[in-house]
Amino acid sequence: MFYTTQENDHGLRYNPFKAIVSPRPIAWISSKDKEGNANLAPYSFFNGMSDAPPIIGFGSGPDKMGLEEPKDSLSNIEATGVFCVNIVSDNLKNQMNLSSKHFPHGVDEFEQAGLCKEQARTIDVPYVADSPVTLECKLHDIITLPGTSKWVIGLVTAIHINDAFIVEGKLDVTKYKPVARLGYKDYATISEVYELERPK
Numbered sequence: 371m372f373y374t375t376q377e378n379d380h381g382l383r384y385n386p387f388k389a390i391v392s393p394r395p396i397a398w399i400s401s402k403d404k405e406g407n408a409n410l411a412p413y414s415f416f417n418g419m420s421d422a423p424p425i426i427g428f429g430s431g432p433d434k435m436g437l438e439e440p441k442d443s444l445s446n447i448e449a450t451g452v453f454c455v456n457i458v459s460d461n462l463k464n465q466m467n468l469s470s471k472h473f474p475h476g477v478d479e480f481e482q483a484g485l486c487k488e489q490a491r492t493i494d495v496p497y498v499a500d501s502p503v504t505l506e507c508k509l510h511d512i513i514t515l516p517g518t519s520k521w522v523i524g525l526v527t528a529i530h531i532n533d534a535f536i537v538e539g540k541l542d543v544t545k546y547k548p549v550a551r552l553g554y555k556d557y558a559t560i561s562e563v564y565e566l567e568r569p570k
């Protein structure tokens with residue numbers, strides 16, 4: 371099949387785009403508003419953008435469907451310039467999903483999901499204590515994309531890794547099993563890895 375995105379005439383029951391760009395890692399974004407209310411939500415238009423220095427980016431849609439409010443993560447980051455990216459391990463997937471609910475502004479999703487907070491060290495933001503890895507980030511830039519979404523770029527200022535997941539000097543993701551977003555309502559858990567030698 372072939373279709374142009376301008377016509378968007380894919381003829382399928384559901385738009386396949388998010389299933390095509392998969393698997394995607396999930397940035398479980400923790401932030402705080404100016405009043406100090408904590409916020410937590412998953413964003414899977416997410417990836418690393420460079421590693422020296424480490425820079426990440428995520429895409430946010432404009433508002434919470436069903437509520438006449440902008441998304442809290444984006445407005446908090448615009449207001450404070452800081453946020454954390456918590457990596458979602460398989461044992462946290464239900465709390466991650468719950469935190470995606472469109473709660474009114476000011477509701478603390480850590481409390482809704484029964485998650486413990488830890489205080490970030492280089493920025494004033496709480497993060498998910500049970501997350502296997504957390505990136506502390508300072509806002510670098512926000513790019514307005516064609517349409518209604520924005521791309522948030524964060525400079526990683528510090529990294530927390532649970533020592534239990536470091537084996538022989540390497541991060542062993544099979545020990546915490548990161549969750550990836552596929553299309554539709556589908557997810558995948560990484561529990562097996564293999565190596566490929568780069569050609570010389």
Ligand SMILES: Cc1cc2nc3c(=O)[nH]c(=O)nc-3n(C[C@H](O)[C@H](O)[C@H](O)COP(=O)(O)O)c2cc1C
Binds near residue numbers: 412415441467
């Ligand atoms: C796994 C998953 C991935 C998501 N990825 C995105 C995303 O990349 N961009 C986005 O705007 N919303 C995404 N959402 C929806 C947001 O999590 C949802 O709108 C959330 O309520 C926003 O919370 P906030 O207003 O506290 O930031 C995703 C939801 C789930 C469950």
